[in-house]
Amino acid sequence: MTRGSEFDPPAAAVAAVVEAALAEDLLPMGDITASLVPPAAAAATRLVARAPGVLAGTLAAATAYGQLDPSVSIDWRLGDGATLEAGSVIATLCGPLRSVVTGERTALNLLCHLSGVATATRRLVEAVEAANPACRVRDTRKTTPGLRALEKAAVRAGGGVNHRANLSEGILLKDNHLGGVGIAEAVAQARRRWPGRHVEVECDHLGQAMEAVEAKADMVMFDNMTPAQVGEAVLAVRRAPGGDRVLIEVSGGVSLETAPAYAAAGVDFVSVGAITHSAPILDIGLDLG
Amino acid sequence: MTRGSEFDPPAAAVAAVVEAALAEDLLPMGDITASLVPPAAAAATRLVARAPGVLAGTLAAATAYGQLDPSVSIDWRLGDGATLEAGSVIATLCGPLRSVVTGERTALNLLCHLSGVATATRRLVEAVEAANPACRVRDTRKTTPGLRALEKAAVRAGGGVNHRANLSEGILLKDNHLGGVGIAEAVAQARRRWPGRHVEVECDHLGQAMEAVEAKADMVMFDNMTPAQVGEAVLAVRRAPGGDRVLIEVSGGVSLETAPAYAAAGVDFVSVGAITHSAPILDIGLDLG
């Protein structure tokens, strides 16, 4: 498998996560059980999916073994974004038995968690696209602390797209930011002080959205509205002057069950925190010989 | 609230996680939306549970604001391990509005995830204790990479107990470690080379368990056996010479549904990876007054 796919997070981000994960599992004395295994024993093993889903995190798993013992070689059969069935062989590993068993939990914790994120994303993508093929699934900043770059890459592997990566790259105006200032003034100030940034406005009702459209925001986010309310609001926005240029996102309490209705309401994006903060792992195991 | 409770992970572990979490949300330019808020604006807000559950992660949330801006003061009303209802006020925060909104997501990501772990643990504990009051819930090493110390503390807050923290502190012999060597020889070698460590043996069937008891292992772990098989095995172990000193754990595919049956089979511990690797968040929000 060629590294450097669009689903790989930056190598430095992965290396830092793996370093911390190995440290918390191995320090200070190493794997004392594995020290009982003869040093010369070798293992040939396979990474196998135990349930259907979507693969993600192969760079992280590869980095785990790479940091632990570069003499463990991994032959990847599948890459991030691949569809898995129960029994799918993801990779084969060869190397010293000690290193293979010592690294197993760290590699699997990464692979299972990130594949869980990709799997939850894919399910939501399929539900949303069935309702509205033009609607996309976006993640949020509700990610697991320390794992944002990896989880956002897993979202892409699952077919979703990434919302802003952090507070530094885009403007998202909420009520709390506005204070006494109106939306028009806030958007204008954002344009003046941070030109070249995407400006989005969170709206609780149509009135705010119309203000945002008039203020030439790039995107409006409907928060905590019903699909019916959203449907009406989408129509109103699209009919407003300049409204065809504005992207529309729905967020807040969207679930696998409710997402299709929101998508059918005509929004461009549904954003769902659960695909990163509440995705159960995808069960992947290491089968020795 | 006094810090330093039994549910607090080491401050250094928390500080490292928080530093990474703030960095991934704020670097390189900081919160550019918050830069539009007047610097002098102040906020008085409350951390409120939006669903019932168990609180955990208060040290992490406190550290997030402490690192970001020590002038944000938090008055904690509840501590780790507290039972929450929807609407429970966990803490009040006062400080500069900019800092309060900038730190919100990092603090909540930590609090919601760790409270999610505590909540999942508590549910399992209640189910297990109803079936067998002497049986305890244990976590595993199947934790989120980088968060082990924090998640294991959250398990304690939920009423569970911690399995070994890492590969360095205890012996857990599995088939892979044994090679051609029998259990008796492996346990003896572990005792000789690593005296003063707890020695546990993973067993797929009763025969192995009887070997482990005879080898004077401290604990046997029944892996992937049915509750009925486990029940029989528990009886056999208890009747064996020295079997009353051996602790019995069941692991592998135990869920909220099946745990009571395993508990009722008489084991001392059920170990469940899902309480750390697949716990959905507990929804907690920040309400600006």
Add this chain to the structure above:
Amino acid sequence: MTRGSEFDPPAAAVAAVVEAALAEDLLPMGDITASLVPPAAAAATRLVARAPGVLAGTLAAATAYGQLDPSVSIDWRLGDGATLEAGSVIATLCGPLRSVVTGERTALNLLCHLSGVATATRRLVEAVEAANPACRVRDTRKTTPGLRALEKAAVRAGGGVNHRANLSEGILLKDNHLGGVGIAEAVAQARRRWPGRHVEVECDHLGQAMEAVEAKADMVMFDNMTPAQVGEAVLAVRRAPGGDRVLIEVSGGVSLETAPAYAAAGVDFVSVGAITHSAPILDIGLDLG
């Protein structure tokens, strides 16, 4: 002075730079000359500008003394963005003489460099605004390694605005990225894969710009064109359908001398690497009373 102004970089970014700067000046043995000063000697000193310019870097200088010795107290008279004359008193410092002299060079290196960036920016801003009050000065990614967040904050203190902070937050398509693909296809792909990001296209001639406008890019960057060529191109873009929505930037070899002509050509932004990579320091000194 209240911290947390719009000109402050994130505290974590500043702390990391200061930690490295103090380490390279003090390790391993500390300031051996200062060790000859009596420990009880105190100093009352003033930070004074020795030349006219714009102040930046006060958080960095404050952090340097804060990390070295919190008992050094600084009373800031002026903040980032303030206009300085030769002789302007920026702050007064009181504390142990040893700590004051030990921290002097680190604090001044930060303050002089960042104020140099702010000063170079202000000069360019004044020249540009005289030619076209609507035209803004933007920085680039041509920053000093390790100091990007601090230098970009200094650009804001000088009256400039920030281009994208890094390769992660915005799309800037250059010839090298296009390969055989046309601009229309590349912009469409960027929109599909990275929705919600600002998309800019670097153009060497008008034809590319017209393609970019048609492709609905957010911004075009004219690179290495003469002011006259840029003037023509601006008119053509503005007349094209949708061209009024497109922001226009000029970059590549723009200097203090040539910037006014580009600004007068009607662009929205001139981007200049020299304000960060080649700004001489602003001379600021520490006067012991």
Add this chain to the structure above:
Amino acid sequence: MTRGSEFDPPAAAVAAVVEAALAEDLLPMGDITASLVPPAAAAATRLVARAPGVLAGTLAAATAYGQLDPSVSIDWRLGDGATLEAGSVIATLCGPLRSVVTGERTALNLLCHLSGVATATRRLVEAVEAANPACRVRDTRKTTPGLRALEKAAVRAGGGVNHRANLSEGILLKDNHLGGVGIAEAVAQARRRWPGRHVEVECDHLGQAMEAVEAKADMVMFDNMTPAQVGEAVLAVRRAPGGDRVLIEVSGGVSLETAPAYAAAGVDFVSVGAITHSAPILDIGLDLG
């Protein structure tokens, strides 16, 4: 090119700078524009000087690509210290197009800045040596925060020599350190407490210099004196008993214009902060074939 020349800073210092520089340009999501480039596209490019000067920073640039993607291979044609003309080919690079463009800015920022330091140094060296072939150019501690080891190596590449690297390695007594104590006593104390360290005394006038010579200081530094004053002082020092053993340095406001006059006054060293803190970059570009 063989690594390990006298112009290379320690590899660990370079690696830390590069790690920070890549992080600030790539985290958290990587180069999202480059993600649009086909993964299999390859590039063959050349590092080319766009202006005359002196090369420095090749280890840093090599480390940038080495950390980013070891499959990018660089064939260095020239090494640190080489004289460049506009058009000089410094190196050729081959590798994946994505990696080549992603690393370009980080590698160039390092190379252009450090070559700028070497170039400014070389110009000063040439001016000084023309006036007095025995006189050497020294740098100062007025370096860019975080880059001291790299900039001091670049000064050597430009033909200069390094003053003390930090406050820990040598004694430099200034008025502020003396308090009520005379120079004789201060030098004696320095010798007693820190034997084996070079002891230099900063002097504002001849009287102090004569005291320093009598105190057997290793070096005197004339600060903020005119070339004529320095000339007189040099003669007086040289005539004093033991004065032939004392090295003489001039510092403070020395520029490219005034340096020859100071050199001609007979000093051993002129020290100039501007070669590190105010050197404009040397323009070097990456030409895709």
Add this chain to the structure above:
Amino acid sequence: MTRGSEFDPPAAAVAAVVEAALAEDLLPMGDITASLVPPAAAAATRLVARAPGVLAGTLAAATAYGQLDPSVSIDWRLGDGATLEAGSVIATLCGPLRSVVTGERTALNLLCHLSGVATATRRLVEAVEAANPACRVRDTRKTTPGLRALEKAAVRAGGGVNHRANLSEGILLKDNHLGGVGIAEAVAQARRRWPGRHVEVECDHLGQAMEAVEAKADMVMFDNMTPAQVGEAVLAVRRAPGGDRVLIEVSGGVSLETAPAYAAAGVDFVSVGAITHSAPILDIGLDLG
């Protein structure tokens, strides 16, 4: 030599120690004396013991050269745990002369210190085993700050076994922990809150030991008692119900002189801080051919 022996500490722990050691010897300017050596000069050298003892720290020494310059190749003739005579050749090194001399002190500091620990341990082990072949030597947490994992591995190389690695992995109840609570209650609480951990009780006299046995502690530690007192206490413990399952350790002021008497008293372990905190180095040198 194959890496990964039972005497190797985790590679990540070694790498961190080596990184700090090289930084403190080389930063900021590198080895300025070695910069005078011609870059092309090569060296072929040998690591040779200058006194009899036990070898430890080969991974650390290898890592030092590996981090400094991977082109230095080392051919290890002996591994950790090997018995050395004065003159024993431990390894041969080949590589650039500059790198060989630059890394010499860091590599030797590690090798000599850790071999010193192994040598002190081996002497104690031999004395103890002569008195009681079943008695083992254990280390303590009285290790050199930052070097615990490396020193504990050296203890194993010397034939000792490791006490708990840190405060996190095992329970050791002392008077200070008990407060008003009795031993029985404290042990019970430890079992309840931290099941699966080894529970040891420090005892100043026999009475406490009998309480600990009754409380089913795993181990008792006799602290600051005479060999005669210990001998009596051992007999009493062994005769008590369940006393045959309890391990007995003696600690506190045990030296090479007194250890045999304690061993002869029938304890399972003698613990000695001096093997880590006060072991003199073993003299090992680098002989240039």
Add this chain to the structure above:
Amino acid sequence: MTRGSEFDPPAAAVAAVVEAALAEDLLPMGDITASLVPPAAAAATRLVARAPGVLAGTLAAATAYGQLDPSVSIDWRLGDGATLEAGSVIATLCGPLRSVVTGERTALNLLCHLSGVATATRRLVEAVEAANPACRVRDTRKTTPGLRALEKAAVRAGGGVNHRANLSEGILLKDNHLGGVGIAEAVAQARRRWPGRHVEVECDHLGQAMEAVEAKADMVMFDNMTPAQVGEAVLAVRRAPGGDRVLIEVSGGVSLETAPAYAAAGVDFVSVGAITHSAPILDIGLDLG
């Protein structure tokens, strides 16, 4: 006690060592035994010397508790360099019992090791000064990896002076560096390339020393010569032209026993690695009230 004495290493160096030491003793789960202590229990304790010696490391011990729990307050009665008798009270500590016992070992490991270094130094200083009051004791680079700055400060506390801190700050020419080049040429090259650095030449016999004096080296180091040989060599050096300016050091196998004879031979310095690499700890304990 006022911090910032000449015996304190840089705070950043101490903080890094303490952070590593606490991490290796507390991660991942903290002090599980202390978790059994009631959180509200308080302790008032004293740091007491159990043997005579010299105190060092108080900043390190203070930093250990400061990082662990700032609510532990320490009242220092004695500072670094103080002479201790068995029973001397060094400090009193008050704070939560949990924190006091958790930090005890880390604080004592630092204090006992560094006081051991200071004590060994003081003994050597007293022996040397009795033989020759003008002769000083110097340390070497044979320090414990990671602890150089702290150990060198402890040497000063014991009355010794510090040799160069690292390879970066001074020139020490040995046979290995010379290659085919003579001493005269090597010293000249060192002066030319690294002016302002102390130049020392290691000499195995008088002939080399005479060459070094003629080459105007700052210092000669006699290595592995007998006191008688050194005595003769000192006389020869002093009589040579310029020989009165040259400092003379003896090194290599100097011990507490042989140092006085070397000192009496008239050298300026004796350098001894054993005061850092083989000093046994000074026994200091924490007495709970």
